[in-house]
Amino acid sequence: MTAIEKFREFWPRDQVFDFLIPDTPPDLDLTHGIILYLEGITVSFGGFKAVNDLNLYIGDGELRCIIGPNGAGKTTIMDIITGKTRPDSGSAWFGQQINLLKMNEPEIARAGIGRKFQKPTVFESHTVHDNLELAMVGNKQVWPTLTARLNTAQQDRIEAVLTTIGLKEKIRARAGSLSHGQKQWLEIGMLLMQRPKLLLVDEPVAGMTQQETERTAELLVSLAGTHSVVVVEHDMDFVRSIARKVTVLHQGSVLAEGRMDEVQNNPAVIEVYLGEAQCSA
Numbered sequence: 523m524t525a526i527e528k529f530r531e532f533w534p535r536d537q538v539f540d541f542l543i544p545d546t547p548p549d550l551d552l553t554h555g556i557i558l559y560l561e562g563i564t565v566s567f568g569g570f571k572a573v574n575d576l577n578l579y580i581g582d583g584e585l586r587c588i589i590g591p592n593g594a595g596k597t598t599i600m601d602i603i604t605g606k607t608r609p610d611s612g613s614a615w616f617g618q619q620i621n622l623l624k625m626n627e628p629e630i631a632r633a634g635i636g637r638k639f640q641k642p643t644v645f646e647s648h649t650v651h652d653n654l655e656l657a658m659v660g661n662k663q664v665w666p667t668l669t670a671r672l673n674t675a676q677q678d679r680i681e682a683v684l685t686t687i688g689l690k691e692k693i694r695a696r697a698g699s700l701s702h703g704q705k706q707w708l709e710i711g712m713l714l715m716q717r718p719k720l721l722l723v724d725e726p727v728a729g730m731t732q733q734e735t736e737r738t739a740e741l742l743v744s745l746a747g748t749h750s751v752v753v754v755e756h757d758m759d760f761v762r763s764i765a766r767k768v769t770v771l772h773q774g775s776v777l778a779e780g781r782m783d784e785v786q787n788n789p790a791v792i793e794v795y796l797g798e799a800q801c802s803a
């Protein structure tokens with residue numbers, strides 16, 4: 523009997539070595555048409571429940587707006603989805619198979635969840651093209667990529683994203699020279715370079731001109747279908763212009779959910795949020 527045969531006899535047949543288990547998550551399984559499941563999520567900060575037994579389901583290809591008064595828990599929910607904050611209880615699944623609560627932030631990003639924060643963070647001294655290139659999947663070593671030649675598929679990808687975000691004319695412009703709105707679109711483009719399936723977008727139109735706001739609405743609507751998009755926004759006119767379904771949060775829970783005209787006429791929503799938001803809009 524060889525040494526390896528002796529070893530096989532000794533080692534249980536159902537034993538799997540850790541190093542043989544792939545560290546990549548399973549493929550995104552959307553067989554039930556739901557891309558994100560948050561169930562029974564509770565998060566406390568020093569005894570205060572910022573998120574309280576929250577249930578939220580986002581459909582594949584959906585564009586969902588989340589609204590609610592300051593402190594309702596909107597940012598905390600985004601933090602849970604992206605792995606920045608761990609809930610005290612509950613479950614968070616990306617499709618049927620990917621358990622977000624077992625993954626860290628980079629793993630969640632690689633699995634296909636992209637987050638756009640309120641403030642744009644582009645590389646100001648680089649061109650629009652180079653910002654998109656730097657964001658491309660696989661470019662782990664940032665600086666050498668700028669001197670390397672891109673293959674045709676990579677160049678086509680950059681062109682396609684430039685068309686989507688409406689910055690084709692600005693390809694050689696320095697990102698620092700762009701308007702606030704254009705920087706926001708560039709950053710959305712940088713997320714798109716990583717081919718996310720779910721995009722989380724935090725207050726995209728804050729500080730934008732009316733024209734930029736309208737263009738942003740068109741952009742986000744165009745991304746839905748091929749992506750699922752969750753937008754947190756206080757600007758009610760903007761939400762009205764893009765939302766198919768709106769979730770209203772209050773004190774860390776879902777207060778109401780439905781079409782904008784439905785939630786707009788919901789007395790509880792008017793009392794805790796919309797009355798105040800409509801007055802200030």
Ligand SMILES: Nc1ncnc2c1ncn2[C@@H]1O[C@H](COP(=O)(O)OP(=O)(O)OP(=O)(O)O)[C@@H](O)[C@H]1O
Pocket residue numbers: 567568572590591592593594595596597598599
């Ligand atoms: N790290 C933290 N430590 C303590 N309290 C926190 C922390 N993060 C959030 N909170 C509290 O949790 C509650 C929910 O905050 P969160 O930022 O999620 O609300 P929000 O709906 O995003 O508000 P806004 O619209 O003002 O951004 C708030 O009362 C906030 O003060």
